Every structure is written in C-alpha cells, then in structure tokens.
Amino acid sequence: MEIFRNPNYNFIGKKKIYLGISALMLVIALGSLIFKGLPLGVDFKGGTLVYLKLADRPNEDALRAELQKAGLQNARIQRYGKAENNEVLIALESTAQSSGALEEGKNAIINALRQLPEGKRDLNNIGMASLRDYLLEKDPLRLGTDAATRYQQIAEQITHFRDAERSGLLRSTAELNGVVPAEVISALDQDFVTSNVAVRNVEIVGPQVGSQLRKQALLATLYSLLGMLIYLSLRFELIYGAAAVLAVFHDTIITLGVFSLIGWEISLTVIAALLTLIGYSMNDTIVIFDRVRENLKFLRREPIGSLVNTSINQTLNRTVLTAGPTFLTLLALFLFGGEVLQGFALALAAGILIGTYSSFGFASPLLVLYLERKGARQSQRSKVEVAEPARKSK
Secondary structure, eight states, rough: SSSSSSSOOGGGGGHHHHHHHHHHHHHHHHHHHHHHHBBBHHHHOOOEEEEEEEESSSOOHHHHHHHHHTTOOEEEEEEOOOOOGGGEEEEEEEOOSHHHHHHHHHHHHHHHHOOOTTTTEGGOOOOOOHHHOOOHHOOOTGGGGGHHHHEEEEEEEHHHHHIIIITOOOSGGGBTTTTHHHHHHHHHHHHHOOOSSSEEEEEEEEEHHHHHHHHHHHHHHHHHHHHHHHHHHSSSHHHHHHHHHHHHHHHHHHHHHHHHHHOOOOOOHHHHHHHHHHHHHHHHHHHHHHHHHHHHHHTTTOOHHHHHHHHHHTTHHHHHHHHHHHHHHHHHHHHHSSSHHHHHHHHHHHHHHHHHHHIIIIIHHHHHHHHHHHHHHHHHHHHHHHHHHHHHHH
C-alpha cells in the first residue's frame, strides 16, 4: 500500500528549522522539569492506593470534600473502568515508614467515605472470616455443635453473592433473600448496614519501595539506551548510534516535559510506556539509517544531505503506515480506555508523534551535520597535503 507515490520532500533542506523546533521543545520541556518538577505517583513516592466501587455515580468534588473533612488534603481521585461500574481510584501519598501507618491511611480513606451509624458494621466491607465469627457468636439458627461448618458455608454464600453477583456492593440485606435463611438476614439487620462504598483492592507502597522503583526505572532506561548504542555502533558506525541515542533522549525528555506541563503523575505504567517508546523511536531511526547505509553503496557521489534526504523519502510510506495505525489505536485507548490507562496511552501517543518527527527532524539532520563537517575537514586536510609538496618543489 502506497500513501505517497514517489515522494521527494526536502526534509534535510529544512534541517536548521527542524533542529530549531527541537531546541525550542527541549527548552520548554527542560524548563518545566526544572521549575515545575516531575509529578511522581504513589508508585515512586510511597503511599496507599485504594480501589473503590460506589453505589452511585462518582462525584469527584464531593469525594474530595469528604476526604478533606477527614483531614486527607492531598488525595488524588480518578475514575477507572467502565462508567457504569462507578469505580474510582484514590491515591494517598505518605512518607510513613511503617506498614501500620500506611494501613491507617487506607482505613482513613474508607472511613471518610462510608458513614456508619454508631454501633453498626459494614456488610459490604467485611471479610468472610469475620462474618463467620459474627454468625458463630450470634448463632441465629440455634445450631449448637454443628454451627462452625454451617456458618462457614453461610458466610461464604453471602460474600460470594456480594462479590460475584453484586460486584462487591449490596444495596440492602433484602438482596440476600433466597440466598441465606431469613433468620440470618434478621440477625444481620440488627448489627449491619450496607454502605455506599466497597473496597475492590488496596495497594500499599512504602517509601523505601518507591525509592527502589525510581532507581530501577532509571537504570532500566539507561541500560536500554546503552545497549542500543553498542548495537548500533557495531552495526553501523559510532556516529549513527550516537545520533539515534540522542534522538531517543530528545523524545523521552519532551514526553516527560508534556507530563510535567500538564501535571500528570508518572506511574509504573508510564515508565513501561517510555521504555516501549525508546524501542519504537529507535526502530524508526534505524530504518532510515539502514537505508542510508544501503544507498551509500550506489550513490557514493551524491552529497550526504541529498543521500539522507532520498533515504527518508524512500522509507516515508513505511513510517506513516507503521506510526499512523498505532497512533490511532493509542488515541482510542486514551479517549475510551479509562483514566487508569490514560497515562500509558498519552506517553506512547505523544512519544510516537515526537519519535516519528525526530527520526527525520532530529537524528537525520544531526547525522548530516556531522558528516558534512567531517567531509569538510577531510577536504581541507587533502588541500593542505597537496599544497605542501607544491611549495617544497618551488
């Protein structure tokens, strides 16, 4: 499939414009990273992530007000999953060192959002073992010696029905009619209420773990770049590898600058997207450089700028056909994939746009500038070598 038929665009002729655009983007990105900083998520700073299902459609402002009323000032709230599932993720940063303090953060979030009458317990957030122990103590069926096995089964039936049939959220104990005996429901009505929030999952990250994750993410990025530099230096020349790695730095810094400018947090999924971007961006640049190497065999007398420009045009269809559908897929993921995936989709979508641009607007111009200057120096040296014998002969 051909989108461009015999393209002949003068990319290298505008290399100074492209390098100027890159320099401007880098200045803006670095300025934002220096002055605004990079917003790190709980994964890297430590804290508590609580995944909740609500009975009604989430109102972020109302949730934030409830959390602030409970003294949780810096909680981050975002929706995830399908809109009809009424699910939210609440992230609470913490510098606490003990797991107990982090557990308190989880409990503080839950207690701030569910308002229980005094002396009542929450049927939507009780575990099977605790529910079994309650039934054993109350013994609503008057079972005597057979109570342990029977109440174990009833507790399992209630929690399974709640989690599997009602997605973790009972609206009232009346929903248990036909699931468990009426005497059990009557006992539950005395001591339990069904709150409007259910905990789906809790993740607790300590500050030390967050620090290790930061270090590992940085090392993973640097090792991948070093490996690619060595590979490209062996396959091509050092200058090809250096230009490709500089282009990846260019793409990564600008992508991180985007996150800094808009204030989106960097999570582990965003780091995964950045590592994917490194490979994707590098692949685009290698395709062009490989074509340059092939053309050097047949177009040796061509000026290097013209040769590289020809190589870019020859690979233009491949670049657009590869990047275009991928970008559209990521755009759909960004728009419809839910907030949990938006950071991942944004990092890759922005990275693909910047990476595609940098392959012809940054890496290739850098290569041409270096080779032109190298050629000029060699030409000057040849003139000097020719002139020396001529002066001696006189």
